[in-house]
Structure formats: C-alpha cells, structure tokens
C-alpha cells in the first residue's frame with residue numbers, strides 16, 4: 372500500500388479561466404467541488420459580447436453614412452473612414468456604459 376498524500380496545509384491560488392480573477396482557497400475547501408466559472412462570469416461574458424455586437428452594428432451604420440457614394444475599394448480613404456467609424460462607435464458604446 373502506498374502512503375496517502377499528506378493533508379494540504381497551504382492555501383491554493385486558482386485563477387478563473389474566463390475573467391482572470393484570482394481566488395485563494397483554504398485547504399478545507401479544496402474538496403468541496405471542482406473549480407468552475409461563477410454565474411457572474413457568464414453574465415459578464417454575455418454583456419461584453421452584446422457590447423461588441425452593438426459596436427459592430429453602430430460602426431457599420433456610421434461607416435455606411437461616412438462612405439456615402441464613395442467607391443468601396445481597398446484605398447486609404449476607405450480604410451480611414453472605417454477606422455473613424457469604429458472609433459466613433461467605441462466612443463458611443465463607452466459613453467453608454469458610463470451612463471448605464
């Protein structure tokens with residue numbers, strides 16, 4: 372028979388794989404269950420995904436307006452208007468986050 376492992380005495384640092392929050396577990400809590408993301412992580416991930424798609428839609432609408440009648444091609448003018456549109460959409464989304 373093998374000797375059983377000694378009882379853990381130090382705390383264990385576990386980092387969440389989705390939000391990188393760190394949690395310190397006491398030895399008596401090691402065997403309560405497997406580490407898993409909290410429901411808060413899923414909520415936060417969904418909110419971030421929503422903000423990303425909102426930003427994409429806003430940027431597309433702004434770009435469509437800014438590129439009105441412009442020839443859509445791989446040109447610096449088109450690239451710069453798309454970049455500006457994305458920047459404006461990001462400003463709008465971050466303003467909304469601050470208000471909400």
Ligand SMILES: [Zn+2]
Pocket residue numbers: 387388389390391392408409412
């Ligand atoms: Zn997390």
